[in-house]
Amino acid sequence: MLLKCRINLPATESLEIVTAFADEHEITHRVDADPNTKYEPHQFVISRRQSIREFLYLMQPYLVVRKEAIDLFCETIVPPLEAGDHRSKASPLSLMQDIETFQEQVGRANRTKHNLEFFQNEWGMRAHS
Numbered sequence: 001m002l003l004k005c006r007i008n009l010p011a012t013e014s015l016e017i018v019t020a021f022a023d024e025h026e027i028t029h030r031v032d033a034d035p036n037t038k039y040e041p042h043q044f045v046i047s048r049r050q051s052i053r054e055f056l057y058l059m060q061p062y063l064v065v066r067k068e069a070i071d072l073f074c075e076t077i078v079p080p081l082e083a084g085d086h087r088s089k090a091s092p093l094s095l096m097q098d099i100e101t102f103q104e105q106v107g108r109a110n111r112t113k114h115n116l117e118f119f120q121n122e123w124g125m126r127a128h129s
Contacts, residue, residue, distance in 0.1 A: 005047075
């Protein structure tokens with residue numbers, strides 16, 4: 001299962017702060033830029049699970065608005081992925097429930113085709129509550 005942490009940044013100065021923080025803590029990342037957009041042209045991206053977890057763990061003390069979502073991600077979603085639980089059919093359904101909760105908490109719900117309902121229909125199974 002592919003995970004990415006994306007942070008859209010409106011100004012070069014914000015990008016410099018975030019990248020300096022990541023560099024200081026040796027967090028692997030990349031920067032994407034779209035100069036043709038007037039809204040948040042810079043995107044800071046972390047793709048490695050361990051790097052995402054480390055970055056979010058370091059940021060947790062500074063988070064207020066999305067702290068609950070980050071806690072859910074770091075404590076409930078990442079550990080089963082690292083353990084390889086997503087490779088069975090039953091576990092991904094439970095994991096998808098947690099991912100959908102996370103997406104709702106960060107305002108990104110209903111943005112993907114491969115959601116819990118998709119896998120339930122595909123596999124003819126229901127997630128355990």
